[in-house]
Amino acid sequence: MNNRWSQFLSREIAIEYKASIYSICVTFYYYIYQIIQHSLKANILYLMEIVFVCYLMGYVQVYLLQNFDEADSLGKKEVVKIIICSTLYTAISQILQWFDSCWINTVVFWGYIFSCYTCIFLINKLKRKIDTKRLNFLLDNYKKQGGIKNEEINNER
Numbered sequence: 001m002n003n004r005w006s007q008f009l010s011r012e013i014a015i016e017y018k019a020s021i022y023s024i025c026v027t028f029y030y031y032i033y034q035i036i037q038h039s040l041k042a043n044i045l046y047l048m049e050i051v052f053v054c055y056l057m058g059y060v061q062v063y064l065l066q067n068f069d070e071a072d073s074l075g076k077k078e079v080v081k082i083i084i085c086s087t088l089y090t091a092i093s094q095i096l097q098w099f100d101s102c103w104i105n106t107v108v109f110w111g112y113i114f115s116c117y118t119c120i121f122l123i124n125k126l127k128r129k130i131d132t133k134r135l136n137f138l139l140d141n142y143k144k145q146g147g148i149k150n151e152e153i154n155n156e157r
Contacts, residue, residue, distance in 0.1 A: 071121070
């Protein structure tokens, strides 16, 4: 497979992953907000906007902010990018009036989405650690079984 095509697909998969996770996070907050407002109804237009915005933010995170929530460590740059994205989500929620333009709800949403970014960063880091452990285990087993011999490598060429 072409290397550029593979890189493109990898980025698109990352965007799908981000859009899914952040859509769930924002939708959950919206549902809790509705319940607190003594309403069991959700505005379908808002839900569509949330999904669209999460996809858009996925593109921003991957192409403009170097996929920061999948970085190896949480440094100053990553924290600044979390603040930027949290602020963007909050500004969009205010503009689109997802939480009735109430500033208290908006500030709480900012804190919530900031904590979501932080938790997702930690979850991604933990998953990479588990995957690395598993791959090292498989590699060790492969080596113990003899692996690929030089003749097999030369025959493949």
